[in-house]
Amino acid sequence: MRIAVIDNxxxxxxxxxxxxxxxxxxxxHIFLDRHGLAAKLEACSPDVVLMNLENPSRxxxxxxxxxxRALARPIAMFVDQSDENAIAEAVEAGISAYVVDGLxxxxxxxxxxxxxxxFQAFNRLQNELAEARSQLAERKSVxxxxxxxxxxxxxxxxxxxxxxxxxxxxxxxxxAEVADSIITAESLLGGDL
Amino acid sequence: MSLDTFRIGFLxxxxxxxxxxxxxxxxxxxxxxxLELVRDxxxxxxxxxxxYGGTDAAHLxxxxxxxxxxxxxxxxxxxxxxxxxxxxxxxVTLAPPLAExxxxxxxxxxxxxxxxxxxxxxxxxxxxxxxxxxxVVHRYSSHNYMLQYWLRGSxxxxxxxxxxxxxxxxFAADALAMRxxxxxxxxxxxxxxxxxxxxxxxxxxxxxIWLRGVEKVLAMLTARxxxxxxxxxxxxxxxxxxGEAFIDPERHATNAAILARADYLDGSADMIERAIxxxxxxxxxxxxxxxxxxxxxxxxxxxxxxxxxxxxxYAQMVRAGHLVxxxxxxxxxxxxxRPDIYRAALAGTGVPLPGASAKLExxxxxxxxxxxxxxxxxxxxxxxxxxxxxxxxELDAYLAxx
Numbered sequence: 001m002r003i004a005v006i007d008n009x010x011x012x013x014x015x016x017x018x019x020x021x022x023x024x025x026x027x028x029h030i031f032l033d034r035h036g037l038a039a040k041l042e043a044c045s046p047d048v049v050l051m052n053l054e055n056p057s058r059x060x061x062x063x064x065x066x067x068x069r070a071l072a073r074p075i076a077m078f079v080d081q082s083d084e085n086a087i088a089e090a091v092e093a094g095i096s097a098y099v100v101d102g103l104x105x106x107x108x109x110x111x112x113x114x115x116x117x118x119f120q121a122f123n124r125l126q127n128e129l130a131e132a133r134s135q136l137a138e139r140k141s142v143x144x145x146x147x148x149x150x151x152x153x154x155x156x157x158x159x160x161x162x163x164x165x166x167x168x169x170x171x172x173x174x175x176a177e178v179a180d181s182i183i184t185a186e187s188l189l190g191g192d193l
Numbered sequence: 194m195s196l197d198t199f200r201i202g203f204l205x206x207x208x209x210x211x212x213x214x215x216x217x218x219x220x221x222x223x224x225x226x227x228l229e230l231v232r233d234x235x236x237x238x239x240x241x242x243x244x245y246g247g248t249d250a251a252h253l254x255x256x257x258x259x260x261x262x263x264x265x266x267x268x269x270x271x272x273x274x275x276x277x278x279x280x281x282x283x284x285v286t287l288a289p290p291l292a293e294x295x296x297x298x299x300x301x302x303x304x305x306x307x308x309x310x311x312x313x314x315x316x317x318x319x320x321x322x323x324x325x326x327x328x329v330v331h332r333y334s335s336h337n338y339m340l341q342y343w344l345r346g347s348x349x350x351x352x353x354x355x356x357x358x359x360x361x362x363x364f365a366a367d368a369l370a371m372r373x374x375x376x377x378x379x380x381x382x383x384x385x386x387x388x389x390x391x392x393x394x395x396x397x398x399x400x401x402i403w404l405r406g407v408e409k410v411l412a413m414l415t416a417r418x419x420x421x422x423x424x425x426x427x428x429x430x431x432x433x434x435x436g437e438a439f440i441d442p443e444r445h446a447t448n449a450a451i452l453a454r455a456d457y458l459d460g461s462a463d464m465i466e467r468a469i470x471x472x473x474x475x476x477x478x479x480x481x482x483x484x485x486x487x488x489x490x491x492x493x494x495x496x497x498x499x500x501x502x503x504x505x506x507y508a509q510m511v512r513a514g515h516l517v518x519x520x521x522x523x524x525x526x527x528x529x530x531r532p533d534i535y536r537a538a539l540a541g542t543g544v545p546l547p548g549a550s551a552k553l554e555x556x557x558x559x560x561x562x563x564x565x566x567x568x569x570x571x572x573x574x575x576x577x578x579x580x581x582x583x584x585x586x587e588l589d590a591y592l593a594x595x
Contacts, residue, residue: 034364035373056361058235063332063359066266088245096241 145179292394308347328360436491
């Protein structure tokens with residue numbers, strides 16, 4: 001089974017590719033660039049096309065499929081109405097899939113399931129990364145706010161942190177939010193930090 | 194009061210304004226709706242989220258709602274359009290050397306003269322073996338059908354002499370710059386983006402091809418639209434109020450600033466404000482030109498889903514070879530537009546409600562009063578550039594002439 005993976009994220013395409021290869025699906029073709037995509041796909045003549053849902057080139061791709069219906073190997077969309085849940089799950093995960101007309105459902109299902117799992121894993125990784133980044137940013141602003149307090153009030157670092165924390169508790173905010181407002185106030189008041 | 198959550202999918206285009214304003218101006222909230230907006234980058238994805246439950250309604254190119262209902266390229270899913278989100282607002286932008294070959298950049302010729310010149314150029318290029326290639330935003334888009342209507346009406350042999358391909362709006366300027374395409378029919382702000390970059394010249398606007406041509410619609414699954422009528426009515430009332438706010442000249446700048454935000458169009462507020470106020474910069478270095486009714490989002494019952502507009506689109510889909518005409522298909526296409534839901538939603542509000550559900554499209558040459566079941570309604574000219582009219586009762590005769 002020849003599978004084409006079209007994605008505008010090289011990282012995600014690599015994650016999908018790895019998963020499919022591990023499952024023994026080795027006839028894989030990855031397309032990252034939208035330029036000349038229709039011609040390249042036609043030359044590649046895949047049985048299954050996987051594309052990220054957010055790819056702006058989907059409308060162009062679907063047009064290519066609509067036109068290719070007149071050719072010998074029409075490509076149809078993977079919309080087996082008996083399996084709406086599987087498709088809803090794919091949409092939720094951010095993936096769209098197209099298969100050649102006539103390809104047996106039991107052959108496609110494992111590929112789609114695998115792609116969905118890989119997309120979900122990728123989304124999770126992205127979220128974790130974003131979370132880690134924001135935690136790092138929060139720690140930086142807490143450190144900066146502590147320095148401001150230490151300088152302004154002539155207190156030690158543990159005391160500065162205690163002050164931040166007790167103020168956060170009193171005002172029902174997070175320590176990082178209090179730190180941010182201290183930094184903002186300091187910069188508005190012309191501080192050098 | 195607890196609010197009902199309702200999600201609308203959209204593409205980053207100026208004509209996604211009404212749902213965005215309904216949320217941001219608190220108009221949905223006034224109707225007890227917590228309106229969430231889901232931005233996507235292709236119509237295919239907007240449609241898929243709608244079908245598979247990711248959204249409750251969508252900002253959609255009108256012909257795609259018909260194509261989805263009729264099952265073109267996929268199993269049919271019945272759609273309903275209870276509200277039109279706007280008329281016109283698209284433009285035709287050419288690569289600068291081509292624009293210079295048929296007009297003076299910065300000027301707007303009438304569609305007949307310009308069409309003849311463009312047709313001559315298209316024919317010449319086809320004979321030379323270098324066919325011109327035009328981009329449209331979707332196979333089943335008003336852009337495609339309006340462009341084809343204009344070119345065909347100007348004498349172009351569309352099947353043989355020109356190529357029409359799909360290009361996503363955000364790529365319009367790039368595709369022109371790289372000469373992947375020679376011209377494009379796209380909505381704002383994407384024409385203006387190409388103009389600002391100096392890679393495109395706006396030579397025509399769709400309101401000069403069909404004044405009052407139907408553009409984006411609010412589409413829902415029919416099962417959903419009929420299953421929760423009360424909720425849909427509240428949504429329509431919120432969108433109607435958003436239309437009033439959209440056309441208020443005092444609000445143009447604020448509205449543009451809202452649309453420009455990163456969550457929505459993520460673009461230039463200046464450019465968006467020009468589109469909203471019908472002032473379009475046709476070529477780099479020129480002053481914006483006032484083009485009356487460039488975008489027509491609200492006045493004259495613009496939001497009313499006339500079944501005859503769906504009928505006209507069906508005729509164009511047949512003409513383009515996108516579907517084979519059938520009586521059942523024609524009836525199903527017209528049923529996609531739901532004037533009944535629009536009337537039910539706005540009954541008792543003082544909003545003018547047309548009595549008829551269909552009209553002779555292109556049949557009004559000067560402002561005319563029309564029959565209503567509520568309020569008073571005047572409709573301005575809705576003429577096509579070639580002066581033809583479309584009678585939904587006479588589809589065969591119309592197709593035979595074209």
